[in-house]
Amino acid sequence: MAEILGCSALRVELGARRGLLRHRAGVRAVDGVDLSIAEGETFGIVGESGCGKTTLARALLGLQRESAGEIRLEGRRVSGLDPRAARRVREAVQYVHQDPGAALDPWWRVGATLAEGLAIHGVTARAEQQARIAETLAAVGLDPALADRYPHELSGGQQRRIGLARILLLRPKVVILDEPTAGLDLSVQAAVLRLLRDLRARFGLTYVFISHDLSVVRRVCDRVAVMYLGQVVEEGTAAALFAAPRHPYTRALLAAAPHLDGRESGPSLPGDPPSLAAVPPGCRFHPRCAEAREPCAHTVPVREAAGPDHAVACLRWREVA
């Protein structure tokens, strides 16, 4: 399938200051990421808090300026632009906020919030706005009359749906979903995931699905990238990655997820991820890795193919497997 969104050697530095006299180095929240997301797929990005998932999403979206590397959208290079231009060329990429309730203005009726997005994107005729809002609310399974409500009158599941409706109105091609099921109850989560799947088919969408819930990622994603300290350590089809994880970090992450049968699989991962301000030399994961050997402390692993559409960045993946 053709690539719709991708990046090469993408680096994002946060917190850097370049004053006249003083320079302060930032931290590399994203450091050398290559991705290629195919049209129509659901691409999962997983990792612990602080691994750079959200920063990567913001860079793809054009909200966070990249420091180096290239971002491609529908075959065109869209990186290296000033912030306004960066966002404008990426109209086809939209973002659903992690907490859609917080992203709604409590003083505005939901309909007004939805209309504002349309107005910003050039749909100013009131009648057309109303028609598109009603149509989109119906598409996300809500009663169009809900447009007259205020955000606090909606349930968590309804707010999620409004969050989705808000970006679907803009007819995006790629939707970045940031923890779309965080804080939802099981029964509501199932309904939201089903809705996402139906909308993808109906509107021909491509999803970038950021989540730390591995059960959900396994369920809905076609391909998955695992991030650790700003880098992708393993990438592959969800089927391959979950059936035969190659990177010790991926294994530990999968083992940590609680299962209904109560089983504990594999060793646990001690400690917290180190800070981006003090990235370990060599393989970034080696201080926490049970499989680490002497070379891991100074040799940076490169990405190797571990199977069809499966890549891993670990010096010892062959021995570990």
Add this chain to the structure above:
Amino acid sequence: MSVPVLEVRGLGVRLRTEAGLADILDDVALTVPRGGTVGVVGESGCGKSTLLRAILGILPRGAEPPRGAILFEGRDILADGAASARGRIGFVPQDPYLSLNPVFRAGDQILEIMRRHAKGPRAGHRARILDLFRAVQLPDPEAALRKYPHQFSGGQRQRLLIAAALACEPSLVVADEPTTALDVTTQREILALLRGLVAERGLSLLFVTHDFGVLANVCEEVAVLYAGRVIEAGPTREVLDAPRHPYTRMLLACHPDRATDLLGIPGTVPAATAQPSGCRFHPRCPIIRSGCPVEPPALVTLPDGHRVACPWHADPLPEVADG
């Protein structure tokens, strides 16, 4: 058999709200045996947190005096003058980021709890705090005493809160979704720590969660709450492997580990101000029929020790067409 650490009998909690009288808990019964681990599971708004608040004696303003009884160590803590008996219940809150005071050092926050609860000379407190920090496996306990909460990671803060819960030398620890705010890797460590502490110190644990995976990992027994009533209870493995109540069956079928398709449950949890009559699940139930009881059905004990509040627990659920 010894007296259970905690026995909740016929607990009812109602709250006066602007929208009317909210019926939050109704006829809830629950037993935590000595050394046992009991989970309370349910979706938002089912009354999980109110149950904990009733046990801890911190019901919100506007709550009517609870009905029923809560026996802790055999003594009814809802009765007049018995509130101090709650001193030996430790509490682990949900959010490690919000539950510590940012302007006090970690050691001082634990010390404050000890001063309130513990007998004995003050000089011993410092040594006991260090013991607690070691027990919860905080790195470098001496230095941790003098650190402020922001100097700890999320997982370490949760360890600190567990130490705080242990500071009153509790026989019962109640935990309110203690790992919801944590990464899965950290969650696994905290759950292992809790299990270890329960085993080593002979604690009993009442664990509230909405995550069935976590429940399977920690609790021997479980009670499933729906709309303020216990609708199913029993050994965790029994309930997870062979759920009987239509609600539990449908909810577990939503779990991504198990779902054949992502169906959800039609409808929503009723508002506490407008609880349905009879079985509270009936408006959403796929096997509702004319023989359903007019009164809320009571828990019936099955031969395998499993308790369920539905007369049709043996009937299959209808197949739902994918569409």
